Amino acid sequence: MTAVASPPESDDHGSVPPDLEQASPLARWWDGLSRAQRAAATVVGIVLAVNVGLVGLRSTIGGGSPGGPISSSYSTGGAGLEAFADLARASGHRVTRLKESPESATLPSTATALVADPKRLTQDDFDALGRFVLAGGRLVVAGEAATPFVQGATGRDVRWTSTDPSAVLEVDPSEDGDDGAALGSVRRVAGDAGGRWAPADGLTVLLADRERRAVIVSTEVEAGTLVALADAEPLHNDNLASEDNAALALELIGGSGRELIFIESVHGFGATGLDALPSSWKWAAAGVVLALVFGLWSAGSRFGPPEPDARKLRPARLEHVTAVAADLERVSRAPAELVGPLLDANRAELADRLGVNPGASEAVWYRAAEVAGLDPAVVREGTNPPDDLEGALYIGALAAHHREASTETTGPLSVDHRTGTVAEPDTH
Structure with a gap:
């Protein structure tokens, strides 16, 4: 039978020992529980903590804004692209939100695929999007994480750099006779975050700052086209209604009636369960659970039978x-x-x-x-x-x-x- 520690004895006047009297209510409650009750309370506490944590994580999955992942068409926050999806749909474009990975999906060569600020992009996905462009598709990428696409399309060491953002970027269609027509009626773009492409040799510069540093570039890749934005901020919900940003978004799709596919697997939507959570959130949840366990342990005594008061000796000689x-x-x-x-x-x-x-x-x-x-x-x-x-x-x-x-x-x-x-x- 497992030994049970005796409760603290009172003194001659029936008072509670000073150490127990000074303990917190939680510690006194914990000391009054049996070992089985403590184990049950610990399990219940862990289950509650995990469920509360998952509910909170589910409402803010992925990250940077309260409305969802950054640059996702599902995000209703200021850094999301839901307004872009609504605008494209209202303009007659078919809008598809692709949750599965591009490697396992079939992307029509007549469509435009958008990859903005990808967080999860495997080599298989990169290769699948490359085949999509080679087959005649139009791929629009945005953000620093899009650098491998630009380097792969040009075969050059094009890098993403950062500088002071401009309040408004202006399109000059007269310079070099080019590329104002490439962006249609777009003249002013708001929401610059300071990202630039350099060097831009061999690329078509669609938008640059006053120092002629490339902000939006494009290049033909066999039958397809790659368009790269140094920052996705001009397409975000907060900026889409500013200046000519809405017109820019429609021009990036590449023509009327063209299907627009938002690649959402790069934001974690293709995974289910705990795999859909960013690793930082998983570590945070694990920390909360560990803090709860150590808190319960520190408030109460050690699980198991009490330790003996003295070392158990060998039997006496007479008994032997x-x-x-x-x-x-x-x-x-x-x-x-x-x-x-x-x-x-x-x-x-x-x-x-x-x-x-x-x-x-x-x-x-x-x-x-x-x-x-x-x-x-x-x-x-x-x-x-x-x-x-x-x-x-x-x-x-x-x-x-x-x-x-x-x-x-x-x-x-x-x-x-x-x-x-x-x-x-x-x-x-």
């Missing part, structure tokens, strides 16, 4: 001897069983001394003893050994005189049956 005696008593209880082997050995030695067969008759034994000068009583005790203490004493006395009897010529030995001793012969 008594136990051994009890075992021996169970093994052999009759005295004859204990002294029998000794008597048999003595009979064999006596027979060898007298020169008779150990199984000879008593008459032969007595005759041999008479010839050897031994007391016939010795022969009688040896051939008919007792089964009590007298027999044991006889064996002891006989053994004590064995050496002398076997090395010297002695007179007859006599046995005192009252004391169990063997009398020495008179040699004088």
